Amino acid sequence: MNAEKSVEAAEECGAKGVGYVIIVAGGFGETGEHGKNLENRLKKIPEKYNTRILGPNSLGIFFPEKKIDTIFVEHGDKALAGGGGIAFITQSGSVGVESLGIASNTGFGLRSFAGIGNKADLDELDFLKYFGKDSKTDCIALYVESIEKGREFLEEAEEIARTKPVVVLKAGRTASGASAVSSHTGRLAGSDKVVSGALRQYGIQRAYDDEELCDAAKVLAMVKPAAGGRVAVITPAGGFGVMCTDYIESRSHRCSLRMARLSDKTREKIRKNSFPFASCSNPVDLTASADNAMYLSAIDALIDDEGVDCILCITFFAPPSISRNLIDGIAEKTAESPKPILVFTQYGPFTDEYLKEFYEKGVIGFPTVSRLVRAARFIAERGCILKSQPADTKVRHSKTHKFTDLFRKWQKSLKSPGSPDEWETRNLLFQLGLPVQKGIYIRSEKIELPLDITPPYAVKLCTPKVLHKTDVGGVCLGVSEEDLPSAVKKMRTRFPGEGIIITSMVRIEGPEIILGSLFDPVFGTSIMAGAGGILTEVYKDVAFRLAPCSKSEAREMLSELTVSPILQGYRGSTMDMDSLAEITAGLSVVSAAVCEGGNQLDINPIVWTGQEWQILDAKIVFSSGAENMVHS
Secondary structure, three states: OOHHHHHHHHHHHHHHHOEEEEEEOOOHHHHHHHHHHHHHHHHHHHHHHHHHEOOOOOEEEHHHHHHHEOOOOOOOOHHOOOOOEEEEEEEEEEHHHHHHHHHHHHHEEEEEEEOOOOOOOOHHHHHHHHHHHHHOOEEEEEEEOOOHHHHHHHHHHHHOOOOOEEEEEEEEOOOOOOOOOOOOOHHHHHHHHHHHHHHHHHEEEEEEOOHHHHHHHHHHHHHHOOOOOOEEEEEEEEEHHHHHHHHOOOOOOOOOOOOOOOOHHHHHHHHHHOOOOOOOOOOEOOOOOOOOHHHHHHHHHHHHHOOOEEEEEEEEEEEEOOOOOHHHHHHHHHHHHHHHHHHHEEEEOOOHHHHHHHHOOEEEEEOOOOHHHHHHHHHHHHHHHHHHHOOOOOHHHHOOOOHHHHHHHHHHHHOOOOOOHHHHHHHHHOOOOEEEOEEEOOOOOOOOOOOOOOOOOEEEEOOOOOHHHHHHHHHEEOOOOOOOHHHHHHHHHHOOEEEEEEOOOOOOOOEEEEEEEEEEOEEEEHHHHHHOOOOOOHHOOOEEEEEEOOHHHHHHHHHHHHHHHHHHHHHOOOHHHHHHHHHHHHHHHHHHHOOOOOOEEEEEEEEEEEEEEOOOOOOOOOOOHHHHHEOO
């Protein structure tokens, strides 16, 4: 059936009181203006008849337990019909069925499949709410290319994630954000960094491809969360143990893991039940001479070790003394263990068969070391989510009326409406209670500095026409008292008629930091922190959260940065990360007012002087005037 006929059929169904209509036809909003008009007709059906629409461009639903299957393409229905706890919601039917088809080769417990297609009516939020309340759903996995109701989706998912995992594959990671990219914040955001920060902030776990989505859903649905990131590894093959260690201790955007330090008691237990030449440290290398009993005894020892949070079993069936009965033994230990146990195995063409047998006996396994460790990160991340306290909703939804009123009054006072200069921006931030460095603004040749502005000086161009002053020679640093008049004169000659700001040079400890905020078209105002200064866009060391955020959320965001060890006292650094988090959280509340309508705010840099944080430079870019800015 073509698009037009399907709309006519849906309208007839609505008129006859049909409750739900699934539209599999394509040729709608994705094809152009005519298709959009057809889709708009579909959107009116729920309003007019109270008939709910799934699609168009939907493969429909597959609900094994209810024996409901509307999918018209091959999708491994027999392999997935055994039931399970995973609700799989996908905007792309092909991504859904092909991913599940592959995943079912080694076992996948499907509760339900829903293809939402173009989302003319029913969308990811509707299904999220439904499966959130469904007692037989253990994990909700979503593939989405767009999220229509951003904040509402996040808040619903956050509530659900307190009782069951929610994992999202958001495609289109390299697409440019809809915001103007005049500021550093805008350039560094794109849509994806904001998405990552938002999902993490609300306790939603993220996958980056279809394989990862299925792996995450499987392990999160069936394996208990890890209490921490301390991992123990058992192997009969030393090389795989080394590879596993490398993956565990490598830096990752996910929850960090580390190799557990085994107690003397644990090592002694393992030694008593293995060969003298086995390695009883972590990774525990039992060697290819090991048998089933040695392997299971080592698992027992690791379960009893209080310094171990998660156990990874590298399991091979090629060694002569290891038999298939080891699968039953590991399954028994997994069922009894208070700690999660995961398996990696390879056995040539029989790998999938062995992994399927593990799965059917309640053990989750993977055919590669990298996927095994990635799964361990998911359950460690899940443990962190469950341990974290829900954000203070009073902070999340802080009233910003006071800031909004102040901001609007400030807007009306600007010399050039819509184009604030640095001095005007600094004054606003000062009024908002942020730690702005003292300075003086001059337009005449006369220089009268207050006593608290002492040499050496920084002399800076102050004009809304130039966004990045350093790029055009608009900054002069380390100016002595004697050289100040000539430095000001040079600046005036180079930029006639423009203002100048003079401040004292400050002693800076540690890296310069950038803070910023912008309006995201899906999630609203977001806040950014990162490594700052003139090389901000070279470092690209940034993290995002949605605004307003709590102090603890701001601190977590700062801890994601590559420079975070310095903020936390690396090699005697005195930088106060706690007060920076407080400033960042305060800025996030302010941002809800300042970035209304698409404006962007940059504070670059804010620096630690040894006693306090100071904002040395700041700018606000209004969305309506962004295209008139001069920037590199």
